[in-house]
Amino acid sequence: xxxxxxxxxxxxxxxxxxxxxxxxxxxxxxxxxxxxxxxxxxxxxxxxxxxxxxxxxxxxxxxxxxxxxxxxxxxxxxxxxxxxxxxxxxxxxxxxxxxxxxxxxxxxxxxxxxxxxxxxxxxxxxxxxxxxxxxxxxxxxxxxxxxxxxxxxxxxxxxxxxxxxxxxxxxxxxxxxxxxxx
Amino acid sequence: xxxxxxxxxxxxxxxxxxxxxxxxxxxxxxxxxxxxxxxxxxxxxxxxxxxxxxxxxxxxxxxxxxxxxxxxxxxxxxxxxxxxxxxxxxxxxxxxxxxxxxxxxxxxxxxxxxxxxxxxxxxxxxxxxxxxxxxxxxxxxxxxxxxxxxxxxxxxxxxxxxxxxxxxxxxxxxxxxxxxxx
DNA sequence: TGTAGAATACTCAACGTAGAGTATTGGAGG
DNA sequence: CCTCCAATACTCTACGTTGAGTATTCTACA
Numbered sequence: 001x002x003x004x005x006x007x008x009x010x011x012x013x014x015x016x017x018x019x020x021x022x023x024x025x026x027x028x029x030x031x032x033x034x035x036x037x038x039x040x041x042x043x044x045x046x047x048x049x050x051x052x053x054x055x056x057x058x059x060x061x062x063x064x065x066x067x068x069x070x071x072x073x074x075x076x077x078x079x080x081x082x083x084x085x086x087x088x089x090x091x092x093x094x095x096x097x098x099x100x101x102x103x104x105x106x107x108x109x110x111x112x113x114x115x116x117x118x119x120x121x122x123x124x125x126x127x128x129x130x131x132x133x134x135x136x137x138x139x140x141x142x143x144x145x146x147x148x149x150x151x152x153x154x155x156x157x158x159x160x161x162x163x164x165x166x167x168x169x170x171x172x173x174x175x176x177x178x179x180x181x182x
Numbered sequence: 183x184x185x186x187x188x189x190x191x192x193x194x195x196x197x198x199x200x201x202x203x204x205x206x207x208x209x210x211x212x213x214x215x216x217x218x219x220x221x222x223x224x225x226x227x228x229x230x231x232x233x234x235x236x237x238x239x240x241x242x243x244x245x246x247x248x249x250x251x252x253x254x255x256x257x258x259x260x261x262x263x264x265x266x267x268x269x270x271x272x273x274x275x276x277x278x279x280x281x282x283x284x285x286x287x288x289x290x291x292x293x294x295x296x297x298x299x300x301x302x303x304x305x306x307x308x309x310x311x312x313x314x315x316x317x318x319x320x321x322x323x324x325x326x327x328x329x330x331x332x333x334x335x336x337x338x339x340x341x342x343x344x345x346x347x348x349x350x351x352x353x354x355x356x357x358x359x360x361x362x363x364x
Numbered sequence: 365t366g367t368a369g370a371a372t373a374c375t376c377a378a379c380g381t382a383g384a385g386t387a388t389t390g391g392a393g394g
Numbered sequence: 395c396c397t398c399c400a401a402t403a404c405t406c407t408a409c410g411t412t413g414a415g416t417a418t419t420c421t422a423c424a
Contacts, residue, residue, distance in 0.1 A: 001278055001279045001282050002380080002381090004279075004282040004283065004285075004286060005282050005285075008282070008285065008286035008289065011286075011289065016402095016403075016404095017403075017404070018401095018402060018403050018404075021403090027285075028281070028285070029278075029281075029282070029285070032276040032278050032281050033275075033276055033278030033281070035381095036381070036382055036383065037382080037383070037404085038380090038381065038382055038383065038405090038406090039380070039381055039382075041403095041404065041405080042379095042380065042381080043380085046379090046380090061388085061389070061390095061402085061403095062388070062389065063387085063388060063389085064387080064388050064389065064402075064403065064404090065403085066402080066403055066404085067403090067404095079286070079289055080289050080290050082283075083283050083286050083287065083289045083290050084283075084290050084294060084295075084298050085283075085298075086279050086280060086282055086283025086284075087280070087283045087284070087287065087290075087295060087298035087299055087302060088298040088299075088301045088302055088305075089279065089280075089302065089305065090302060090305035090306060090308075090309055091277035091279065091280035091302065091306075091346050091350070092277070092306065092309055092342055092343055092346050093215075093275055093277055094214040094215055094338075094339055094342060095273035095274070095275060095338075096183050096211075096214050096215030097183045097186075097268050097271065097273065098268060098269070098271075098273035099210070099211075099214050099215070099335055100183050100186040100187050100190070100211070100268055101186060101264075101265050101266075101267075101268025101269045102268075102269070102331055102335060103187075103190065103209075103210070103211070104186060104190035104193075104261070104265050105265065105269065105331070107190065107193065107261055107262050107265045108262050108265050108266050108269075112266060113266075113269060116266050116267075116269035116270040117269050117270075119270045120269060120270055120271065120272060120273065123270075123271065123272035124272060124273075124274065126272075127272055127274055148356055149284055149287070149353070149356060152284075152349065152352055152353055152356060153281055153284060155349075155352075156276075156277075156345070156349045157276055159345050159348075159349075160274055160276060160342075160345065161274055163338070163341050163342065163345060164273055164274050166341075167334065167337075167338045167341075168273070170334055170337075171331070171334055174330055174331060174334060184410080184411090198373075198374095199373075199374070200371095200372060200373050200374075203373090218411070218412055218413070219374080219412080219413070220374095220375090220376085220410090220411065220412055220413065221410070221411055221412075223373095223374065223375080224409095224410065224411080225410085228409090228410090243372085243373095243418085243419070243420095244418070244419065245417085245418065245419085246372070246373065246374095246417080246418050246419065247373085248372080248373055248374085249373090249374090
């Protein structure tokens with residue numbers, strides 16, 4: 001995933017690792033899955049060894065220097081390959097951490113479990129708010145002209161958050177009913 | 183996540199890394215997020231150093247030996263801590279690989295993109311089938327007595343797969359309409 | 365009774381992730 | 395003009411993941 005994002009950005013124009021960081025922060029990507037600093041530089045170094053990118057130039061600013069990376073022909077091919085795979089592979093990913101917690105929910109007291117799940121609801125609500133304001137900002141920035149695919153992605157994110165919310169609510173209801181049944 | 187599963191199983195009874203593998207394979211866990219071989223042994227070694235588990239005994243079978251791990255008091259506490267966190271932390275995870283592919287979908291030809299997305303639909307259908315037959319098997323094995331929480335988790339998995347399916351279908355429709363519009 | 369393949373039980377190295385830490389430069393306020 | 399904080403541009407190391415690989419034992423069947 002990191003590689004797709006990094007190569008995809010370099011395919012637009014040569015830039016430095018730091019530039020990529022900024023691009024990802026501004027773009028949608030920041031919302032749906034942070035590619036972290038270390039991963040970017042790691043990917044750049046790795047892909048340089050593999051000949052997918054090269055250092056185009058090194059800009060000096062006093063004692064500080066930054067490397068501008070450029071995608072190679074091999075890199076462009078690899079990118080198209082990676083995009084194909086990303087579209088083709090199954091995109092379901094279950095919230096396995098939550099599931100594993102639920103599997104062993106009896107290891108904590110019902111009260112603690114309920115508190116925790118309610119805290120999660122709050123976290124989900126926050127996520128939803130962040131999505132909404134993010135979308136609104138984008139809408140304004142693009143003068144009500146959000147690309148349809150971006151719109152689809154946002155809708156999918158909304159749907160995922162809502163589904164998780166409903167799930168947690170049901171889990172809470174279940175726990176409460178089990179608690180009163182004794 | 184690995185830690186929760188490993189500790190949770192060891193809390194039921196002492197067992198070896200291999201036993202844990204088998205347990206996870208049989209249980210639901212295999213369906214929603216494989217904990218792989220290496221991760222189990224790594225977790226065991228790591229947690230042994232941290233005093234969360236200890237080697238209870240070593241069983242010999244000819245020249246082959248297996249280490250039976252046992253959870254410690256510290257381990258039990260840690261488990262309850264981890265379960266709490268798993269329930270509390272936000273459980274949304276977006277299909278970021280797919281999103282990054284869609285972000286750079288123009289790097290492949292519309293035909294290739296459509297083929298890839300259709301292949302993904304097939305993959306999702308397969309996932310759905312696997313879920314269904316898994317659930318049916320469980321239902322029979324437990325004599326129509328699936329625990330309500332397990333039922334909830336399955337329902338959540340179904341919902342997630344369906345949501346992804348609808349999303350991909352919409353993306354395909356969008357691509358097709360864009361293709362005919364020129 | 366021999367043997368091929370499945371099951372058992374784990375090792376290992378390569379790899380990506382993560383984010384705190386480091387060092388330098390630019391700019392705003394006193 | 396100086397100082398301090400934000401921005402720039404990475405580095406570094408600890409950590410978990412991954413699955414092929416290794417070695418041994420069991421078992422079915424010919």
